[in-house]
Amino acid sequence: NAGVTQTPKFQVLKTGQSMTLQCAQDMNHEYMSWYRQDPGMGLRLIHYSVGAGITDQGEVPNGYNVSRSTTEDFPLRLLSAAPSQTSVYFCASRRLLSYEQYFGPGTRLTVT
Amino acid sequence: DQQVKQNSPSLSVQEGRISILNCDYTNSMFDYFLWYKKYPAEGPTFLISISSIKDKNEDGRFTVFLNKSAKHLSLHIVPSQPGDSAVYFCAATEKETSGSRLTFGEGTQLTVNP
Numbered sequence: 001n002a003g004v005t006q007t008p009k010f011q012v013l014k015t016g017q018s019m020t021l022q023c024a025q026d027m028n029h030e031y032m033s034w035y036r037q038d039p040g041m042g043l044r045l046i047h048y049s050v051g052a053g054i055t056d057q058g059e060v061p062n063g064y065n066v067s068r069s070t071t072e073d074f075p076l077r078l079l080s081a082a083p084s085q086t087s088v089y090f091c092a093s094r095r096l097l098s099y100e101q102y103f104g105p106g107t108r109l110t111v112t
Numbered sequence: 113d114q115q116v117k118q119n120s121p122s123l124s125v126q127e128g129r130i131s132i133l134n135c136d137y138t139n140s141m142f143d144y145f146l147w148y149k150k151y152p153a154e155g156p157t158f159l160i161s162i163s164s165i166k167d168k169n170e171d172g173r174f175t176v177f178l179n180k181s182a183k184h185l186s187l188h189i190v191p192s193q194p195g196d197s198a199v200y201f202c203a204a205t206e207k208e209t210s211g212s213r214l215t216f217g218e219g220t221q222l223t224v225n226p
Contacts, residue, residue, distance in 0.1 A: 004155070033213075035216075040121070040218055041218060042116075042118075042201060042216040042217050042218040042219050043156070043201060043203075043216040044216070045213055045214070045215075048213065058213065090155050090156070092155075099144055099146060099161065099205055099207070099212065099214070100146065100158040100161065101156075101158065101214065102158075103148075103155030103156045103157070104155050105153070105154055105155050106153070106154070106155055
């Protein structure tokens with residue numbers, strides 16, 4: 001079991017560029033989510049999904065898109081990167097009826 | 113509006129002593145609470161949880177206490193070990209709501225000194 005995997009580990013973007021952060025899990029979890037971690041602000045929910053074909057917004061969704069075409073994958077798209085999106089991004093998954101989330105190792109994104 | 117707050121950004125304790133990490137919440141609808149531990153350059157990992165129907169849950173050296181009337185929970189680590197040095201996040205959720213989103217606090221950096 002690889003658990004939750006994220007790629008890339010590090011990324012530098014210029015303002016206005018777009019990119020996709022990849023997330024995959026092999027635990028057959030229904031629930032997947034994306035968080036960003038910023039100093040002094042904890043983990044804030046960007047988007048989440050309760051199953052394939054279903055996504056919803058979290059606390060800070062602006063500037064990000066997601067899709068869930070399979071149970072395993074939950075990519076996060078930055079449409080037009082801004083310096084305010086410089087952060088560490090974590091993907092997580094869990095069973096729908098459990099609240100213990102499994103997190104990936106994170107992607108550190110810098111937007112210049 | 114920060115619904116889950118960890119007012120201490122950092123805590124330093126001696127090895128073998130007790131570590132007490134605190135967390136306050138404002139949303140009275142929260143009915144399930146969790147603690148996560150995070151090492152540098154890794155994702156958070158689940159540590160312990162408690163339902164609002166309980167006031168204490170224990171797992172080895174880790175105990176979580178919940179005071180619903182005060183909207184306060186705490187994590188006790190006894191005895192503390194240097195390997196416990198990490199950032200600790202508390203989180204809360206409403207179990208029966210759609211999506212059951214977790215709301216996290218800001219985190220507390222625990223340093224256990226040998």
